[in-house]
Amino acid sequence: MGRKKIRVKHVLNSIRRCKVKHPSSYLDWYIHVPKVKYDFRSSGLAYFQFDLDLGEVDLSANYAHGNPETAKLLAHRYNVQPENVFISSEGASGQNARVIRCLAERNRDKTEAIVEYPTYEPLLRQVQENFPRLKRLERKEKEAYRLDVDQLGKIASEKTALLVLTNPHAPSGAVADRKELEEVMEVAEEYGFFVVCDEIYAEFDRSTVPTVFSVNKDLGIVTTSFTKAYGLGGLKLGTALANSGLIDELYTDVLNTVGNSPNVVQLVAVELLEKAMKKLEEHKRKWVRIKNETEKWLEQKRLEYSPSKFGVTYWVKLPIKDTYRWINEYAIPRYSVAPVPGSFFVFKDGYELARSDRIRLGLGAINPDEPRLAEAVEAMEKAIDTWVAK
Secondary structure (H helix, E strand, O other), X not given: OHHHHHHHHHHXXXXXXXXXXXXXXXXXXXXXXXXOOEEOOOOOOOOOOOOOOOOOOOOOOEEOOOOHHHHHHHHHHHOOOHHHEEEEOOHHHHHHHHHHHXXXXXXXXXXXXXXXXXXXXXXXXXXXXHOOEEEEEEOOHHHOOOOOHHHHHHHOOOOEEEXXXXXXXXXXOOOOOHHHHHHHHHHHHHHOOEEEEEXXXXXXXXXXXXXXXXXXXXXXXXXXXXXXXXXXXXXXXXXXXOOHHHHHHHHHHHHOOOOXXXXXHHHHHHHHHHHOHHHHHHHHHXXXXXXXHHHHHHHHOOOOEOOOOOOOEEEEEOOOOOHHHHHHXXXXXXXXXXXXXXXXXXXXXXXXXXXXXXXXXXXXXOOOOOOOHHHHHHHHHHHHHHHHOO
8 A cells, every 4th residue: 555655646756857847747647546456537438449451551651731531531520621620640639739839839929828627637737838827717616617708708818829628528528509619709709819629528429519610710729539439549640620721830830840740540540430430439339338327326326426428427526525635545545446536627727736525437447348337336435435434
């Protein structure tokens, strides 16, 4: 048990030593968690396997503007033109980092950015890495985490370069509909800022969640990938949707940082989009039963949680005031159970860990073909009940 606690302490030390100005404490914690029997950390599906048949491939080929065939297939999926599609092998996280940096360099007079609160911490850190001034747009729990457009209008200014959102919202899962997004984009137009929206969880039901780009093709920017919904974390295909001028700028940035876009990732994407979508959808549906069983357990335990129409995560309130301490000092070492502490989603700007009674419960690592969910939630239940009884 002592060794596991030392590894948790190592997270804070490694953050302090990191040469990046604003590293993510969540990501550092994630990779330093010791191996556990019941892993509730993963927000993306796993276990997808596919027999690729690429045939003879020209491994010397690369693309200055993305594989045209891949761009065409993705454009069809999102109902846009190929010139509005930016493709990379950096996943959605890499897309976020590149887009945010490029927007910061685009206009040095716009020195501030707005990030929703609570939010996925790596997004917050990427903004802090590139903008000297940060503002937060609070999504209130009592209002079901909806976007507060009135508040946005009050905090935005002529210095605002961008607003960073997630839709569906990470961590609550709340979905902004087209009307909400239209209201947000009206404020963006008034002050002339971009809206970068990470829509990776929308891939669980892409037809239901409108893209911010479809709402405003000048200032709306989508970042996404197939990592969460289809179990393609190892592919690292990243997609962004934006106006054609910005797409050109992003490809120019790739050319001047890592060179041309790689061929193999985009060829695999073509293979999957043309031949494997049925299998990918079938794989995704395997988690429906797991979600239903999880919700039944949450309700039996009378644990408050945000509805999860999209994705395989739940934003759960526990009868525990400090879930970070409970997870790292008790749930992991004693019960081999690891959800994500809510503290990682409620940073204001610095690195001080706020006490949170929330956890993000992720089901992505639960194998649907060899389910151990009942055993896993039983361990979670014991970890909660014995801590509360102390």
